[in-house]
């Protein structure tokens with residue numbers, strides 16, 4: 001049943017013109033702190049095995065001593081230390097054995113009287129009278145002289161101090177002592193302690209239940225077939241996992257359409273079942289943006305001067321926190337961590353997360369919007385070899401819509417609201433996400449290619465990690481010249497000479513031949529306008545037909561230079577559409593937004609497109625001479641020349657060039 005007051009609020013909110021009331025991130029956090037208690041939820045009791053990963057709710061005292069009785073730490077004989085005084089190899093002491101053997105679990109029956117000893121196993125109960133144990137290897141059984149019926153004896157060649165090899169009851173932990181304090185996260189180690197102290201049920205903080213709701217008509221569950229315009233719901237999966245990582249229990253509410261009635265019904269149910277509600281999508285000003293409208297006067301923040309995350313909306317409904325995160329994945333995840341996680345952890349009884357920072361220098365200039373504090377996701381790579389340069393931070397440059405930026409980044413840095421950007425070389429502090437930065441052995445910066453992925457897979461199989469930053473051919477070349485990477489893959493066509501890459505060599509760099517990628521005209525199979533043509537004829541015919549729409553490439557790309565050369569100054573329909581990758585060209589043609597373009601054969605095949613060859617693109621590597629002798633670089637060059645790599649490249653449709661010099 002939908003709460004009638006909620007419906008009324010929704011109606012009221014719907015009548016209002018919606019606007020964002022942007023506040024600073026600090027103000028937003030302060031309002032959140034003022035609205036909620038930031039304290040652990042109540043406690044519940046769980047079985048020992050189920051306590052793994054839970055937070056201890058109150059101090060737990062040992063229910064029993066550990067060990068529960070005085071026990072032997074060795075295999076040997078329990079005895080009175082006083083009987084051993086002065087024992088040496090030359091003057092052994094003789095002790096008569098008692099007629100019992102104290103294996104583990106055996107209750108002793110005979111008191112150890114002066115001049116006697118009892119055989120005992122490691123873990124055996126120390127018998128009354130004994131105060132020490134000697135190891136079996138420091139004794140010998142008495143040889144010969146045994147009269148009929150006389151008990152056996154041992155000869156002892158070492159003196160034992162009182163307490164030797166005795167583990168006293170409660171010496172590990174004594175009954176009543178605190179085993180675990182409130183706030184401890186239970187791991188296998190804590191479980192071991194609890195078990196040893198005889199504790200079978202554990203008082204833990206109740207896990208905050210967090211309803212996760214995705215909104216958007218375009219969303220489909222991951223793995224479903226996507227109709228045109230649809231995208232997989234990645235936010236729900238990321239957010240549910242992040243809830244679990246921070247001590248919460250995610251309650252998946254699935255995908256809801258941008259429809260107020262359905263949304264408010266779901267919200268009402270979520271508020272009944274959960275301690276916190278996290279929605280994503282529909283919080284900005286667009287036509288379909290309805291999520292925030294259903295919150296009515298419960299809203300405490302709507303709009304934060306942050307990038308990513310401006311349209312973040314936070315509300316308090318029925319005393320429970322509701323976060324409406326921006327739909328863009330990077331924005332959603334970033335704002336979740338920044339605002340929802342501190343509250344979630346407090347409710348779960350977990351301490352605030354401490355995020356480590358490392359100093360680094362910015363590798364390239366990063367522009368930023370004035371008026372919003374901008375957080376830039378970055379990868380870290382070692383600067384100039386030798387370490388003087390320390391770490392360089394490379395912005396991932398993927399924007400709020402990226403689903404990979406947050407996952408791929410080592411961390412992020414902030415550009416203050418009043419700055420219009422950060423300069424190359426500027427000193428930064430990078431906040432690490434997901435633990436310490438793992439700096440790989442090999443740094444590769446430049447143009448990306450699936451062939452390179454194949455090389456890096458082979459290297460990884462040898463245990464050599466590589467970081468490949470896709471910043472384009474020119475960006476990689478610049479990084480190589482500055483000594484910031486080992487290898488810079490590139491496919492730069494020099495329009496004057498028509499040659500690839502070699503004309504761009506600079507002192508200190510060497511060119512390692514990579515592979516050739518066949519480029520050609522791509523079109524939808526069955527498009528009769530391209531039937532029976534070769535590449536050059538297809539370019540001529542298509543560019544002369546105003547209804548045949550081109551998808552071009554960005555200025556400076558090798559493909560653009562090639563196409564401009566073929567067009568000879570012509571500007572066919574669609575020329576202004578200039579995406580930055582082979583894949584974007586193929587997608588535009590495959591989906592009918594354009595009819596033709598130029599891309600590499602591998603990509604044409606992947607999209608099921610027709611392909612008419614034009615020319616070979618050379619994908620080579622600029623190698624910094626100063627780094628050429630590093631073991632990981634040598635390993636890369638070896639892999640590049642291996643039979644396995646030739647086979648993989650051939651399977652991808654690439655032709656490997658002459659062996660590396």
Ligand SMILES: Nc1nc2c(c(=O)[nH]1)N[C@H]1C(S)=C(S)[C@@H](COP(=O)(O)OP(=O)(O)OC[C@H]3O[C@@H](n4cnc5c(N)ncnc54)[C@H](O)[C@@H]3O)O[C@H]1N2
Pocket residue numbers: 214215216218219231232233234235236280281282283284285286289308309310311325326327328329331400401
């Ligand atoms: N005219 C304006 N437009 C936008 C503004 C603005 O101020 N004025 N703000 C921009 C900013 S900043 C952000 S961030 C986004 C956030 O928009 P919404 O929160 O309303 O999100 P949607 O429009 O629903 O979706 C945005 C984008 O994200 C995709 N999405 C949504 N949910 C998911 C999901 N669960 N998994 C994966 N991807 C998801 C959605 O398809 C859209 O592509 O608004 C800007 N616009």
Ligand code: MOO
Pocket residue numbers: 306307308309310311326328331400401
């Ligand atoms: O705030 Mo939005 O999250 O910049 O893209």
